[in-house]
Amino acid sequence: MGWLKNRFVYTFGGIALAILAWNVWVVLNDDGIIRGEVVSASGAPVEGATVKLTERTLLVARPRGETLTDADGRFTFTGHDLHHLFLEASKEGAGHAGPLEVRLYFKGENVNLHTPLRLDGTT
Amino acid sequence: MSRYPHWPIHLALSIASAAMLVPFYWVLKTSLTGENIFTFPPSLLPESPHIFYYVDVWYAIPFLRYLFNSIIVSVIVVVANVVLNAMAGYALTRDFPGKGATILLFLSCMMIPFQVTIIPAYLITSEMGLLNSYVGMALPLASTIVCIFVFKAAFEAIPKSLIDAARIDGVPDWMIVFRIILPLTKPAIATNVILSFIWSWNSFLWPLVIVRDAQMQTLPLGLARFLSVVEDTTGALYAFCVMVLVPGLIIFLLAQKEFITGLTSGATKG
Structure with a gap:
């Protein structure tokens, strides 16, 4: 086994291990779930706001879905297969928020947005 | 003990090395920031770096x-170079009629740029039915004259008595080359591997000419295609450049000791 102890085996073996670990991580976190929150200008959760999801690639931007926030102002998208997207929120009388750019490390990565979409209060 | 301090030389070499590394650093920095290369004044340190362009x-x-595709073509080229160049280099260490003329022919062929012979090369490859194939892409680089001379120089450094002893024992020439001489010339093999790998990895014109199917394109062709389709993405373009460069850099850094030894073997006698 002495012939295995050289810098070529260490380097390419290390790269192979890193790729393996990364793929395990991807498989465990690629359900395509995006969770976030919409709040008003004063910071209160907004129910019934429309959240639009837009895909962004190097060439185009295209709408990929929309959903409504629940009583806690929370929204969820499931099953997306994007890695670069924008989120926008709006509600009649409460204003507009976004677009918020979200970049992911792989397609369909689960993400919890730590920054809420804050409606600007314009009508 | 030396009469003169070493630091001025080290300082000069450090500055020269840093100057050589600046383009690599700039490509890496731009791939992480997407900063427009025409920005003035340019920022030396990356601002808000991220890997999303990758x-x-x-x-x-x-x-x-x-x-x-690039790996397959490079593997074919590397294997062909080591095998064919070793055989050619060994032949050039033996005495045979027309040896001087053969060496002269080789040296003169080194002065002909590949662009001059690309049309006949294309016609030959076409006649062989190898257009749009891995072997077709590898063929012009399957043996390179520089690498033949690297092997020749390394083989000449081996004591002739060793080869004569093998001959007396009835060992055939191909076995002398692959079982006796090659294990003694690892730096020359490393030099062949690195040079042929890098030439194959960076080869653009020949694959561009003979590849017709997008699925057969190699990394340099992919880079050109990417540039033609996506024009306004500096960060992504530089990220792609880094991804193309990295495999060659890894190979070179891993084998640089043997590479330098192989290039300089035969430079001195005795």
């Missing part, structure tokens, strides 16, 4: 397919 490239093009 993610964009990964999903924008069939990178794995290009990588696979």
Whole structure:
């Protein structure tokens, strides 16, 4: 086994291990779930706001879905297969928020947005 | 003990090395920031670096397919170079009629640029039915004259008595080359591997001419295609450049000791 102890085996073996670990991580976190929150200008959760999801690639931007926030102002998208997207929120009388750019490390990565979409209060 | 301090030389070499590394640093920095290269004054340190341009490239093009194609072609080229150049180099260490003329022919062929012979090379490859194939892409680089001379220089450094002893024992020439001489010339093999790998990895014009199927494109062709389709993405373009460069750099850094030894073997006698 002495012939295995050289810098070529260490380097390419290390790269192979890193790729393996990364793929395990991807498989465990690629359900395509995006969770976030919409709040008003004063910071209160907004129910019934429309959240639009837009895909962004190097060439185009295209709408990929929309959903409504629940009583806690929370929204969820499931099953997306994007890695670069924008989120926008709006509600009649409460204003507009976004677009918020979200970049992911792989397609369909689960993400919890730590920054809420804050409606600007314009009508 | 030396009469003169070493630091001025080290300082000069450090500055020269840093100057050589600046372009690599700039490519890496731009791939992490997407900063416009015409920005003035340029920022020396990356501002808000991230790796998302690499993610964009990964999903924008069939990178794995290009990588696979490049690896297949490079492996064919490297294996062919080691085998064919070793045989040619060994032949040039033996005495035979017309040896001087053969060496002169080789040296003169080194002065002909590949662009001059690309049309006959294309016609020959076409006649062989190897257009749009891995072997066709590898063929012009399957044996290179520089590497033949690297092997020749390394083989000449081996004591002739060793080869004569093998001959007396009835060992055939091919076995002398592959079982006796090659194990003693690892730096020359490393030099062949590195040079042929890098030439094959960076080869652009020949694959551009003979590849017709997008699925057969190599990384340099993919880079050109990416540039033609996506014009306004500095960060992604530089990220792609880094992804093309990295495999060659890894190979070179891993084998640089043998590479330098191989290039300088035969430079001195005695």
